[in-house]
Amino acid sequence: MRALKWALALILLATIGHAADTPVLPNYAEVRPGVTLSFPRDHGAHPEFRTEWWYITGWLDTEDGRSVGFQVTFFRTRTSTDQRNDSAFAPKQILFAHAALSDPQTGHLLHDQRIAREGFGLAQASMADMDVTLNDWTLKRDANGRMTTHAGGKDFALDLGFTPTQPVMLEGEEGYSRKGPLPAQASHYYSLPHLLVSGTVTRNGRKAAVKGTAWLDREWSSAYLAPGAVGWDWAGFNFDDGGALMAFRIRDAQGQALWAGGSYRDAKGALTHLAPGDVAFAPVRRWHSPRTGTDYPVEQNLSVRLGPATKEWRIAPLFDDQELDSRAGGGPVYWEGAARVHGGRGYLELTGYFKPLKM
């Protein structure tokens, strides 16, 4: 694992490199407005874009009445390797994945990760539908729309099934979600909130049946962060009444919002697209990580302007220490935690607090 640290550091370093004689660099597709997302195709991978992920977060209720949070994410990144490289091993696409379990009784995150270059059927992401394989981890969608995932390792394993109960929620303008002032600083983005979860969590060899609610985020982009942006705060909540809220802000080095946005869908299904000025995150309490020395605003006041009114939610974490340190695999350090608001449960994600994030 420690060895992977260097490896992953390198691929991400490699996104900007050249061969001795002028290499042929890839042409990254640009995110443009006006592109209609169609399914099931857009559940699958978009290899022409630089970055992509399948991001599932959610709450699980165990049989003995306790609640835990979980995260399963599959990433795809297109490297800047020389496109003339004919080798079947050419690392033109790299797949990597994180899985995490937030149990307040444990007091910190349990997490595991995988990484491989796409090829030979050992690691691949289908372009036709949601079907991602990374060694022994999988995320697959069947013809009925039900998704299953297997992820985990020595400490824990997740075998979960997700059944959508609501239609796809397109973020931004019909799936064109801006992340910065320039039009190209955007991603194609859709969510599937209120997924019904059932499955098992295996810990210490014992399987426990779980049920819960989850949220799937799907994004792909080639230019995510504007220059000057160091990270973001993201929140996604499933409300008990059936509503769903996604809000984010892109921060600069001073901690000010460079950009913001989100979507709110009420219980009846009316979707409100939030402009940058409609969303504000105000940290209430910070938690200091003893391991990395980072201060995360784990409790925040989220105010969202919906039409004439402004609603406020106080986001409170399930517990404080939900920091995910993926440096062993060459990834970043970020905070990804199960959180509650009044009337809903979901996840809060805080990136770029340890060191500035570059994508």
Add this chain to the structure above:
Amino acid sequence: MRTPSPASPLLSVTSLKKSVPGGRVLFDGLDMAVAPGEFVAIMGESGAGKSTLLNLIAGLDTADSGSIAIRGTVLDGLDDDARTKLRLAAIGFVFQAFHILPHLTLAQNVALPLVLQHMKAREAEERAHAMLASAGLSGRGNDFPRALSGGELQRVAIARALVHKPALILADEPTGNLDPETAARILELFATAVRESGAGVLLVTHSHVAAAVADRTLLLARSGLREHDGR
């Protein structure tokens, strides 16, 4: 050490027969007895077998037939190790050629028989020094034999022969390599020393002078030993 009863002889030889390789018989049916403390001289022609007789008595050689007993212990039935043990305990030797080891000091030479009986080195050397003193070489215990004259070497040999208080002394021409003056002095020392120690002596010699010191003299011929009346 067993104290022999006065009645039993120190050395008893019965019907001894010995021939040399080649077939010539040295002696046949030889009888002899030496009482404890008795000084016996044996004379005879060269080649008569005097030294051979000594070797037989010492257990260094085996007879064709007959028996030898030292302090009641019969030699014939014993194996080499047992005979060697007996020799160490009961016999002392003086040779014509002195046979003092050149690489040991005089005291170490004299102490050899004691040390071979597993006495501690210090104690053995103390006794050796005392023996040397009584042999007229006092204070010279730490010298090496290199610088000694023939007479002095033989004194050392006599000291060595007596240091472990053996019951029997075997002397083979002890004055043979010495000039007449020295020989006389050595003989005197030898006679005094052995009488003091109370050991029995078997002395083989050519010299009538040497034989005169003995209690009795025997003549060795093919037929055996017979009394010799001197001169």
Add this chain to the structure above:
Amino acid sequence: MAADMCGLSGVATRWMIAGEWRAHPARVILAALAIAVGVALGFAVHLINASALNEFSRAVRTVNGDADFQVHARTPLGFEEALYPKLARTPGIAAASPVVELPASIDGKVPLTLLGIDPFRAGLVTPNLMGRPVAAETTQTAAPPSATDNALGETSIFLSQAALLALNKKPGDEIQVSAAGQTLAFTIAGTLPGVAEGQRLAVVDIATAQWRLNRLGRLQRVDLKFVEGADEPRVRNALAALLPRDAEIVNETTQERRTDALSRAYRVNLDMVALMALLTGGFLAFSAQALSVARRRSQFALLRVLGVQRRALLFQVLVEGAVVGGIGAALGLGAGLFLAQGALSFLGGDLGGGYFSGTRPQLIFAPGAALSFFGLGLLAALIGSVLPARQAAQAQPAIALKDAGDAADPRRAPGWRIALALLLAGAVCAFLPAIGGLPLFGYISVAFLLAGGVGAMPLLARVLLTPLQHVTFGVSGHLASKHLWGAPSQAAIALCGIVASTSLMIAMAVMVWSFRNSVDSWLVQILPADIYLRVEGDDYNAFAPDVQQRMATVPGLQSIHFRKVTPLRLSPDQPPITLLAEDIDPANPSALLPLIGSSRPIPDGAIPVWLSEPATWLYPYRAGDYMDLPLSGASGSTRVFVAGIWRDYGRQQGTVAMASPDYVRLTGDRLRSDAAISLKPGADSASLPDAMRAVMPPSLAGRVSFVPSRDLRKLSLQIFDRSFAVTYLLEAIAILVGLAGVAATFSAQTLARTKEFGMLRHIGVLKRQIVGMLAAEGALLGSVGVVAGIGLGIAISQVLIHVINPQSFHWTMETRLPFVLFATVAVALVAASAGTALIAGRRALSGDAIRAVREDW
């Protein structure tokens, strides 16, 4: 020292030993030194072997990483990469790491192995092969763009510390990497911290290796890791079922066996030679002890008379021997360490044998071996003391006391039965086969022959000296022969030393001389062309076909024949056999190959190959057999017909020679690295190299060497001589030891014979006549020893030539006797013997001798 059952008195023993040593320290020192020399040589050779082997194992392990086991290609061409996902998906396999492996040369001067790995996979299986980049991490995912950051990129390379040192480069520098027929620029992106010290390795991304070095679609190996608790044999079977013919499963054990097998015979031979040095040392110790005991016969007799038991006397002599042996062995261990360190620094781990190239291995101290050699030294001294000790104990005290001459009765003929039995045993052992690839019975045969020969010396001396009894050549000669005749045991002891060392030396000399001659005539046969051209480094694939074309058109060339030399793995336990593809004419193979016997007629449609002699020892194939070679045919292997056997001294692990067209047809491989050039009559050979280099790619031109066959022959013989340099050294030491034994004998005897000389002078023998007598004794003894030594040596050499060499190295040779050497050795030894006798007897001619008659001692 407490009293014990055998009656040994500690004090007496101590006095006797200390007294003896105080009086004659030189002898004790000499004996100790003899043991020390033997132990030092043996231990040094052993240490060098162990260190070198350890180094070699490390090198092999370094390249292979720490995988549980691997699937390896049988040839450098590799196997299809489609095998890799199948292996990865096999149940029980936790992770599979694909690897491309090539020999490469950096900057034209540093040869090493280049690996192409996928860091994501390698990190799980062989983490010690992972590179560490030197770029600092100021942000979480990216650094400012620069060439060094492109670690997965096509120009990044990671080098081990030793490689960086050898190249004198640091991360960030650019280097030229030559592999697979091309030279490319790479930038050093970082180091390989997991690679062992002293090992040179380079690692690039596997996609880079495949793409830039034209290895698309093939892998050389896949490193595998088991799932924890997996049923390993079952998983292995599952894997084996998946493998094509050109791949095999390899794990650490088979790797070690291969490494071991590669040079085992050479190293064991070297060990044996060193043991012979120990033996010779033992002989000297024996001589010294024997003489010392002989001299002290009367002292021992005195002790027996005084009452020391036989066993006690025996033990005393043995204790003396043990102490001498212990001191000598301890000295020898120290000297051996020192020697080994020096040899490793100057000669390398193979002592010139050419097995391990490049790095100077580190010395590893082996406590177990040290203990063994100490024990051997002690044993040699003890064995050397046993016979004299028994003699001392058994001697009749009465006779010994009188010091009446020699212990043995000169009239009795010396025993010959034991010696004959030993000689016969030696002859029988010579015909026995090898065990485990080692000629153990051959060594035993040599030992028996030596012991038998030495044991027969008294009889032989008697036989040779008897005629001289009736011939008188002067007073001196007369006296000399009488003395030798009359004191046979003393003469025998002196002879033992001479014969033992001479015969060993002669045996080795004959073998080396025969070998050299055979190699010489073989070289003439195998190098028929004028100039040979090869590429430096382990590169099999330097010249691409177009380059070959251009080279063929250089003016002045009569013909140029390209050869392919590539390793082939026929068996997991053996090192690879070499495949040689040459322009062999199947109708006339002996034009290029020195055939043994004739070439069989080739069946229709069969592909002929010719096996080298060593190959027939290692593998069960003979002329007329069919065999399977793992060259890519439809199933990854090809059936070929063995048409003949040829002599090959160059490759000990066997060679398969095949006609070039057949090879190209089977593998499609047209890359070559060797060529044989014949010039047109009258062509200028001096200008040829430049003309050739002009048509090559510049990076290659610098690495190509042109060697005229005449120079190649000379070079080969130089390498030969260098390989045997150590043997020559040991021979010289053997002779010196033998001479030392003679000197010791004579000096000891002379002291004892001082009286005798004095007596001779008294009765009117002239001084120079005594001198003559001593010289004559020495010369006679030396002559007998030399004659016996040479005879025995020739006999032993036959065992070396016809048993040990073939069984160890799988080659044969014809015996050639170095008569000049014989004559030189004979003259030198006789002269030396006479000389030492003279020098030793110098004292005898001084005034001491005359005075000694008067005294006793």
